[in-house]
Each structure stands twice: as structure tokens, then as C-alpha cells.
Amino acid sequence: MKARAEALPTQEMLINMGPQHPSTHGVLRVILRTDGEVVVNARPDVGYLHRALEKIGERVTYAQYMPFTDRLDYLAAMNCNAAWAWTVEKLAGIEVPERAEYIRVIVCELNRIASHLIAFGSFTADMGAFTPFLYAIRERERINDLFEDICGNRLTYNYVRIGGVSADLPDRFLEKTKEFLDYFAPKVPEYNNLISYNKIFVHRLANVAAVTPEDAVGYGLTGPNLRGSGVPFDLRKNEPYSVYPEFDFDVCVGTGERGTLGDCFDRYMVRINEMKESVRIVRQAIEQIPEGPVMAKVPRMFKPPVGEVYFRAENPRGETGIYLISDGTVNPYRLKIRAPSFVTMGIFEKITKGLMIADVVAVIGSFDIILPEIDR
Amino acid sequence: MEPKEIFEKVTEKFGGKAVELQGEGFRPAFVVVSPESVREIALFLRDDPAMKFDSLMCLSGVDYKDRFAVTYHLHSLSVGHQIGVKAYLPREAPSLPSVDMVWPAANFQEREAFDLYGIVFEGSWDLRRILLPEDWEGHPLRKDYKYPEFYNGIKV
Numbered sequence: 243m244k245a246r247a248e249a250l251p252t253q254e255m256l257i258n259m260g261p262q263h264p265s266t267h268g269v270l271r272v273i274l275r276t277d278g279e280v281v282v283n284a285r286p287d288v289g290y291l292h293r294a295l296e297k298i299g300e301r302v303t304y305a306q307y308m309p310f311t312d313r314l315d316y317l318a319a320m321n322c323n324a325a326w327a328w329t330v331e332k333l334a335g336i337e338v339p340e341r342a343e344y345i346r347v348i349v350c351e352l353n354r355i356a357s358h359l360i361a362f363g364s365f366t367a368d369m370g371a372f373t374p375f376l377y378a379i380r381e382r383e384r385i386n387d388l389f390e391d392i393c394g395n396r397l398t399y400n401y402v403r404i405g406g407v408s409a410d411l412p413d414r415f416l417e418k419t420k421e422f423l424d425y426f427a428p429k430v431p432e433y434n435n436l437i438s439y440n441k442i443f444v445h446r447l448a449n450v451a452a453v454t455p456e457d458a459v460g461y462g463l464t465g466p467n468l469r470g471s472g473v474p475f476d477l478r479k480n481e482p483y484s485v486y487p488e489f490d491f492d493v494c495v496g497t498g499e500r501g502t503l504g505d506c507f508d509r510y511m512v513r514i515n516e517m518k519e520s521v522r523i524v525r526q527a528i529e530q531i532p533e534g535p536v537m538a539k540v541p542r543m544f545k546p547p548v549g550e551v552y553f554r555a556e557n558p559r560g561e562t563g564i565y566l567i568s569d570g571t572v573n574p575y576r577l578k579i580r581a582p583s584f585v586t587m588g589i590f591e592k593i594t595k596g597l598m599i600a601d602v603v604a605v606i607g608s609f610d611i612i613l614p615e616i617d618r
Numbered sequence: 619m620e621p622k623e624i625f626e627k628v629t630e631k632f633g634g635k636a637v638e639l640q641g642e643g644f645r646p647a648f649v650v651v652s653p654e655s656v657r658e659i660a661l662f663l664r665d666d667p668a669m670k671f672d673s674l675m676c677l678s679g680v681d682y683k684d685r686f687a688v689t690y691h692l693h694s695l696s697v698g699h700q701i702g703v704k705a706y707l708p709r710e711a712p713s714l715p716s717v718d719m720v721w722p723a724a725n726f727q728e729r730e731a732f733d734l735y736g737i738v739f740e741g742s743w744d745l746r747r748i749l750l751p752e753d754w755e756g757h758p759l760r761k762d763y764k765y766p767e768f769y770n771g772i773k774v
Contacts, residue, residue, distance in 0.1 A: 288748060288749065289747075289748060289749040289750060289751075292749045292750065294758060296734075296759060297758055297759055332645065457722075459672050459673055459695060460672070460673075460721060460722050460723065461722045461723050462673065462674060462675070462721070462722075462723025473695070475695055480698070547643070548643060549643035549644065549645070550643065550644045550645070550648075551644075551645045552645065552646060552675070552676060552691050552702070554675065561675070563675055563676045563691070565676055565678050565689070565691065567680065576678075576680050576681070578676065578678040580675065580676040580678075580727075584726060584730075585723055585726060585727070587726060588722065588723055588725055588726040589722070592722075617749060618749070
């Protein structure tokens, strides 16, 4: 037996996972060093989609930059639009009409549902269950229809403006949204019956790549990934902006319900539960939305005062922070986007050591990364 | 804690290594520190029981034309306050100590600042280009960056 083992020496293998790989959610390259099926080291290599969005920001005006924010996180373009608008408004001290803020919250939360649906659908597809993806796409389609009513676009909306939103809600939009919520609310338990508590699915995720709360904070995980580790931190609650203080909702955290605290299953479950909370927020916003204008007066030649501001918003993938320096001209002087997925990738190498190759796919899916935002 | 108190505490502990407080027009306010003391001040800000800045939100390089800067936006989850830390660097051979052993989240963002500004973070556990190809020349986010005409013989 010993002689045979010597005759067949094992050696480490270097495998390129990506840049084109169905489970990497875009063009992510992972350089895997494996010992058989076990990952010795998995090093992420990012940058394939780098479009120099920060450099472009220094060449265009504040308003012109809005469509570029669509291309940051294209599954949550409304949230990125709004984050940019809030940052500039914080810098320039613009008072936004209340109706516009309510509209922003409604579209942001709808977009959060749509984004989490894709996260849920593509994650389950990565795990080998293709059916839930079709369910998720079916529901997301209705949100896309709603957004098409609002602004004519289905993916990159360019709807939010500095000082408000580009147009008031179309006729019957709120009724249609209500109809959608009534339709969607019972779907979440359906997903749980369909896949969440499926034994095989749970076994693929539970106890895989558990992130301790200390690591989650230290490595800068945010959003559902941070809350999946049991840290109850949500910017909408803890550092409220816009009209979020008006709404009653819960912060969903991981509890280690099927395994260790902070494992892939916890991160997955946080997103499922957040969809329910977003439904609650949108319902309240529809009840409370006031009448009034949707745009503040912002001059055409918009020049904010000299200053530096950092604003962060709770986006579906975590906190999108924008560090903006103004020198008083029409262009931003420096614009840094702290993309949640980019910072999240920092923990990837540490967390994947010693996992099976198939689990690496689970880790990527559970972090719900998006590449245009990583590479900017 | 208010930025002013934080600045006073840092001055008390480190003396002249904390240069000034940038408050007016800066949100959050910045404690400007000398670059070589960034790591020790970072450790103090993380570990002091009254500070507890356990989370590095954002690390960015900035080109102020006459000099560079590295800014750190810190947040404390347990106390709930925020502060910015800024270190100015000369244009020639900008370098300062890495803080990736203080906040591991720093590593990727330091690599980004190294890639796009050419700022060297001494003692970093892994300082390589991250967004651009390894053989890219120059640092694009510098204000004096010249766009290349060719990359590996390919016209850009």
C-alpha cells in the first residue's frame, strides 16, 4: 500500500476558476491552489471590468455622473442613483421635497427586493437547483415593469436627480405597487418551502465558511454579509438618512439556525428575510406619501461649496460609501466609491482555506458580489 | 465623542504627531496626522476604550496637486461615532506604514490606492496592483497622468 502511494505522488494543482465561469457572477477570476478536492489557497483576481469610473467622475459634472452610478451595481441601480444624489445633497446642503424622498425610498426598497431575488435565484442555481431562479425572475419582472412605468428603463434607470427625482410617479403607480406587494408577500414563504429548508440545500450551506462577528467587522463586511454574522447593524436604522426613521421595520440578523453563526446559510436567510422587511417599508411609504413637488430648485450650473463629505447608504450588497471632494467648480475634484462587494472580497482568501472546491461556489454566491461594482 | 475631543485625546497621547483638526467643511472632520505615525495612532484609535474605532469604512488616496493624501474614514460600531484621519504625503516617493494589521479591511483598499496613485504602504502583507494589469505603467488617478497611446503594442 505504501509503495503504491509513493508511486502515485500527490501534488498541488493550480486551477483558474474564471474569469468566464457561470458561478462567479461576472468576470471574476479565482486562482485556486488545490490539493485534490481541497482548496489550499484561493486568491481572487479582480479588475477585468475596470472602467475608471472614478476618473470619469473628475471630468463630468455632478448631474452628468448620475448615469454612471447606474453602472456600478446594475442589479440595484436605483440605490446607487440615490446614494449619489444623497451624497451631493449632503455636500451642498440641498433640501429635498418630502415627496421625492418617499419616492426614493419606495423605488430603493423595490430595487432591494429585485436585487435580493437575483441573489436568491442565482445562488440556488449555483447550488444546482435551477427552478427557484425562474420563480425569482418571474417576480423581478413585475418590479421591472413598475420601473419601466416610472422612467422607461428596466435596468439602468437614471431616475433619481440631485434635488429630487426626474418625474413624479405615473398614474396608478401606487395601486400597481400595492397589487405587486399583495402578490409578492406570500411568495417568500413559498420560496422557503421550495428550497430554503430543502435538506440537500441546507447541507450545502450550513457550517460552510462561517465568518465570526469580529472578522466580519474587521474585514469590513457590510449589509447582509455583516448581519449574517449576527451583527445587528443597518444604516437605515443605526445611521438613518432620508425618511427611513418614519418607518417601522426590523433588522434581520443571522442566528446560526441550521449550523454555525455566520455561515453561508445565515447570509442566505438574511436576504430572504430582508425581502419581507422591504415589503413592510414600501407598504408604509405608500400609506404615508405626501403630495407636493418632487424636485428642489437646483441651478443649472450647479457648483457646490468647497468641502469634503463622506456619505454611506445601505444598498442591497452592503454600504455604498461615497467620498466626495469639491473644489467649488462644476466637476467633482475627487470621487471615491467604497463599493461593498470590493471590500467584501478582502476576506475571500481567508475564508476559503480548507474548503472543498464546490464550497467556493457557495461562498461566492452567499456573499452576493457583483463585479461591475468591484472593478468600477 | 465629538471630533474635537478625539483630536485633543490624540494630541495628548501623541503630541505633535497629530497636526491639526480639519472641521469646517469636512464631514466627518479629519484629524490630520504625520504619515510615519499612522499605524500607532490607528492602533490607539482602535484599542482605546473611549474610541473603539473597530471599523474602517473607507480608505482612499487623494491627489491635492501639490501633495498626496491618504484618508481613513473610521466608524465605531460599539460607540457609534465617526472620525476621519488624514495623512499628507510628498509627491516624490509617497509612502506610509500600512494599517492592514489594524483593520484587515485596509488591504484591498491600500492595494487600490497603490495601484491608482502609486502610494506605497510599507509593511503591507500583499501590495500588488489590483484593478489594472500588473504591467500597466503609471497611476491613472494622479492629476498629472498622461494617457498612454499603446499598451503592449495595442493602440488604446
